Each structure stands twice: as structure tokens, then as C-alpha cells.
Amino acid sequence: MWTSIGVSSVEVLRRVGCEVEFDKRQTCCAQPAFNTGYRDEARLVARRFIGIFEESEADVIVSPSGSCTAMVHHYPELFAGDSKWLPRAQSIAAKTHELSSFLVRVLKKEDVGASWNGRLTWHDACHGLRDLNIKSEPRALLRNVRGAEFVELEHADSCCGFGGTFSVKYPEISVAILDQKIEAIERAGVQAVVSGDASCLMQIGGRLSRKGSKVRVMHLAELLNESSQQ
């Protein structure tokens, strides 16, 4: 749905020396079904995910989404008690990393040669922050973007209000929560908000544009892929 995230992720990973493959058979990590309570349907889709990625000879699976990565890490719970699928789920979960976590913790790279002029801030996506403990890694990467002035957002770690189907089941509450985030962004006086999850970016970006704001939203991968030729 947001192609430049995928494109940027691949380019950034290649730029830091990784060999990247993308299996076109993949569809979804099954998070929407799992989060809404449809575990049988989630298992159907999760099995497909596991099956496809098992065939790969890659060392790791990298995702530009904290929530998708967290979902894959939930696969062992989804297949608890299933002696056939549980070990396969555990094995795939163990190899799956979120992009910023992979760059900083595994590859030990905090500077990927990006540059972008302007004032920006970071929104901590909930799954990445609380399920995967991703907090310092994106900030380290952002601080190394030449020309960018990084500003810490007030309540950066507060939820944007998306929460999957929550955003359409309880839209008024979702937007009320979102508006706290928007107010903090406006107070920060930035040109861009960066985050590691497309869903947060759609939520935040959707409200910013509705309010006629000039602040743009960018995925971390898109920002890291920016170079001085803008």
C-alpha cells in the first residue's frame, strides 16, 4: 500500500552491504485477523508466511514495520500446543527483525549516509517500543542524518490512536487520542514526523492533511534513503 517504504528499505539495506531478496508470494503477517480475535484465520495466513520464508536461504527476515515484526514474534503463541507448527513458528520468529533494530543492533550501523535538510521528530510506534524495545536505535539513526535537526517530541511514546480495527470501530476515541499527538507535533515546530510503522504514519498523516498542516510524515526507511540530491 505504501510502496516507497518497501523500495526505500531495500535500497537502504543494499547500501549498507546486504543482499536483499523479496519473495513476491508473500502477502501479510496476519496481524489484522489476530488483533481482531480471528485466530483461525490468522493461523491460515501465518502458515503461509512461515512456509514461504522457510524456503528462503536468507540469514534474516527484515521488516520495515514494528507491528508486523511483533506479530511474527507472536507466532509461537498462535501455534502453542501445535507440535508440528510451533517449532517452525519459533524458528521464523527468531530470525525476524525490525529495520532500525536490525541496522543498529545487528549490523552495528548508525550512519547509513543519509542527508535531509530540516527539522524533524520521531514518533515511537507502540509495538516497536513496547514489544520490541526499540527506542534508542531510530534516534541514533536519525541523529546521523546530515543536515537534519532532530527534536524530541513531547510524549513521543504515547499512542497515536490507530490500534488497527480500533481506528474504525471507535473512530471518535481514535481521533481524540490522535489529536494529543498532533498538538505535540505542532508545538514541536517540525517539518516532518518520522516513525517506524506505516499505520501510525497513515493515522498521523491523515489528520495532519485534514487540518491543512504542512508537516509531512515519513517512514524511517524513506528518510534514511534520502540523499543530498533533493
Next chain:
Amino acid sequence: MSNSAREAILGSIRTHLAASPPVDDQPVTPANPVIPSKSDPINQFKESLESVSGHCLVTTDAADVLSRILTDLNAQRIAYSDNPPNAHDIFGYEVGISTVQAAIAETGTLVLDSACERHRLVSLVPPVHIAIVNASSIVETLSDALTLLQKKEISPAITFITGPSRTADIELTLAIGVHGPQELYVIVDGSK
């Protein structure tokens, strides 16, 4: 009757536990204790009590300090824990005076034991409570106090008091002196 309810509830507990997937009994690992500060317990107690709006006076002449406080308060009706007024009359008293059985330095807490002293109303109803603490009965931590209390059979009523009564129920704004005393004076007697 109560017995069948008892059996029903215990039965329900057992049935539902039995239905649960087994879980290993994890041993309870006590948390690493915080290294207690090296500061003198009397000073620590005083700081802790004052941080919760209690008054702390350290002295070797407790009787003198007590009489000065009572004079300053111009107190007429004074209740003592060794011979407390009854539950009806106590509402008319201005000051309640008690000793304590122990005190906790890290929190500024008084420990009162009903088996040793009739503290319950005297330390609660009058708007001023004056407590006399023997310096040697100050212990370092909450855990020390709990251990002390278990050295004998637990009394019917033990009370921990940390400062004057308070509430924050209205807009989280602190108000001192609700149902319990509005003022707490603690005289630490270092004479022994």
C-alpha cells in the same frame, strides 16, 4: 448456608485450577534490597516525617518539649493513651498523646500496637496527635518493622502512621487534615 457456599467456592477454585494447563511453580526470588543509607536513623526519620508535613522534635528532655507544645497550642482537653476517653467523649478533645512501639526511619512512620497501648482513638480523633518516640526504637526499614512485629503473636490491631491525615480526592489537590489529625508532632526522645 455458609458451609455450602464455602464448599462451592473451594470446589470451583479446585475445578478451575485443575482445568488449567500446567505451569511450573516458580520459586519466588526476593528482590535485591536497596542498600540502606548510612545516615543516622534519627536524622533520617526526621527528614522523612517532615517531608510528609509532620513536625519532628529531637530532644533529651521530652517532658519539657511536650509541655511547650501544649502551651503553644493552648490545649485544654488532652487525651492520653494510657487512660483514653470513651468513643463518644473523645470527639470533644483537642489533643491526643501516645507513645509508639517502634518507628521507621526510611518513611517517617510510627508503629502503634494495640496490645501495648490504647492508641486507636487517641491517635485518630483529636485534631492534634503528639507521639513520643524512644530514639532506640527507631528501625531502618519497613521490612525491619514487619519483622519486629512478627517476633510475637500479631496483636488485634496495629497501626502505621505516616504524617497527618490527607486527601487528594478533589482535583488531586493536597488537603491536610481530613478525618484523622490535622497536625502530627513527634517528639524523639534521645535520652536513653
Next chain:
Amino acid sequence: MNHLSSETFKENAKAALADVQLRGALKNATSLFGERRKEAAASLPNWEDLRTQARAIKDEVLLHLDRYLEEFVRNAESRGATVHWARDAAEANSIICGLATERAARIVVKSKSMTTEETHLNDALEAAGIQVVETDLGEYIIQLAHEPPSHIIAPAIHKTRQQIGELFTAELGMPPTDNVDQMTSTARAKLRDRFAAADVGISGVNFAIAETGTIVIVENEGNIRLTTSLPRLHIAVMGIEKVIPRFSDLDVFLKLLPRSGTGQRLTTYQSFITGTKRASTDEGPDELHIVLLDNGRSRMLAHPVTRQSLACIRCGACLNACPVYQQVGGHAYGSVYPGPIGAVITPQLMGIQKAAQLPYASSLCGACREVCPVKIDIPRLLLHLRGEISPRKGSRAERLAFKIWARVMTSPSLYRLSSVAGRILQRVMPISRAWTNGRDLRPIESKSFHDLYE
């Protein structure tokens, strides 16, 4: 009393969002509570270890709850307490009303007890012709206002000081003011003579110690001490999950509870009550009756994921941290237990039919799990409940949608088609007014990443 229902959470929430005064009050309260909790936790370098230890103690008790309850009862009874067992709310109320009427009680003073709110005890006592006086300031305020509590720790947190001032003027004849000290002393004066006149004092219980038969109750105001020492009869009501094994375990819990609830090192008073007085001339009630309440708790023991619900020590930290609670407050949940913990225990206590919306009223952000002193994994519990509810109670349209979704996601050709379908649909009809009422919708791109990748 006009209680909102948890069955209408969505409507309740919408109304709450439109209430500007409520939202202001909630914002102030939850952020203050949150800051204080954070500072208090940070002041203890072994905070994380304490959480782990507390959870381990709770897990131990819950795995052997029958044994620990029996030990508690044995020890409490040997010290003079009378213990009653109540299978459900009606039975608890009947026991308590019976005790009161047998002693010709006319006035009952009560301290804040969510368990008695859960059973609607006050309604039952009043129906029996007994006057009930709430003595906790927050509870007193909502009793005057005929409202249910909106927070586990601070029941009147949804009210501004102006609203409370106006209430006191109208109901108590207080001269108009919004000064908190004056309001507090008005309440103090009004309640003094109630304590003296009361025949029965009813309290809750924070911790019940199996080893000694002691009940422990914590407070700041002093009303619990008055309630439990002046009247001749003290009735203590507790959920069966309040038991902890040893007296020494109190150290961990007394470190975690005040800090998590209000940011205090210790609340002003802790009362440790073990049985009844030894001599009739001693201070204190003549009788202590303890009511153990099940009301659906034992059912939660059946699975490790739900069992952790019973570890809750009722600190309220999760409420303050929850972005949903912060926006809509406690009344919208239609339950004595609102916020994250309420969203998981209300359906389990009251039945899924009565509270099916609550587990979905969360963005699963996990802030609650972070602040819970006993490390209850509330998001996991929410997902577990959703897994129970959706397949059976999800709307037909939704169940069908996910069945189709699963088919599309497991078929490459259908998947490719779906992005085409999505693009068309997005242009032809408003995908979801629920989204677009407040937010712009990012258009689906004409070429997917699958198309672009090589």
C-alpha cells in the same frame, strides 16, 4: 442511581468526548497521577525486581488459592473473626444486610470498597431501611451526586473543584467556594457525627495474610480507621484473590501499591487487623465479620492468561496510563472497574454478553502493561478475550470479511486482484466514513511494491 451500561460503551464514550469539563479534569488528573507514579518508581532502584517478586508471589497464591484461603480463614477465625463465604453479589449483600438487621443497625459507615460497589451493596442496605454513609471524601462526593465511581483510587476524579463546590453548596449548605481546604473541612465536619452514631462499619481489604489471619487496609484520610474502630460491628468485604501468603510479603506490596497508586512512599495509615479485641474493655469493635466474595473470580483460574487478572492489587496505574481512559474517563465503561483492568475483568466477572465491547476499546498500545506493579499482560488478555468473542459474537459481516480476507491472503492471484479492487473501491465509494470523518485517506497506489520489485 443513573448508571451507564457497558453494553453501550461506544455511545457512552462519544458523550464523554463531547464533555469539555470532563476531558479537562481527566487530562489534569491522569497526567499528575502518571508523573507522580513515574517519580516514585524511579526513586526505587530495585523497582523492576519488586514487580517480578510481587507477581511471583501472586502467581504462587493463585495456583494454590484454595489452600491459602483455608489457611487465612483458619487463622482469622482462631483469633475471633467470623468468616462468611459468598458465591455471588446477591449472596454477599444478603449476608451483610442480615448481619446489620440482626443487630437492629440503623446507620452504616463505609470506607471506599470497589468490591462493595461491584455488588451494589449500598442499594441493598438502603432497601433494607438502613442509612449508608460513604466516608471516603471521593466516595462521599459521588454519593451526594448520585453517581458511580469513575476511578478505582479517586472516585470523583471526573469532577472539577467548581462542580464539587456547587454540589456541597446545594446539598450541604456550604457557603459558595472553590477552595479545596474549605470543602474538605465541610465534609469532615458533616461526617464526624456519622462515625459516632454508626452501628456498623463496612470496609474493604487490600491484603489478607494467610499466615496470620490479618487483614490490611491502607488509606490517607483516616476514615477507614474510624470506620473500623468506632462501630460495634466491623464487616470487611474482600474478593477471594486478595490473599497473600506471609506477613513478610507485605514489604513488597506496601512498596508497590502506594507508589503505583498515588506516587506516595506510603499512604498515611495502614491498619493491620487480626481478629477481635482480647478484652472487652479494649478499644475496637466487639465483632469482626469477614465476607469472602467469589462472583466469577474462581472461573478466571482456569487459564494462565486469565488467571493473571486476579493478581491485580487495585492501584489504578493502568487507568492513568491508558490513552482511551484518558480521553473518556471511567463512567463510559459502565463498570465499577474501568480502564484497562476493567476492560479485562468486567467481561469475565459480569459475563461477555454484558461487556462484549470493552476488550475492543483499546489500541493495544501496552502502556498499561508497562506501569502495572504486578506485570499483568493486559494486551495479551485483551487479545485472548477478543479471540473468545469475535468468532462467536462478531457481526456476520465482520466474520465473513475475515474469512474472505484469509482466502485472499493465502492466494497470490486473489491477492494481486485485491489491490486492484481496493483502488477501484477507494475511488468509487467512501471506504469507511469511520476513518474519513476525521482523517484523510491515503490513496492506494497504482503500482504495488510487488509490481515494482525486481
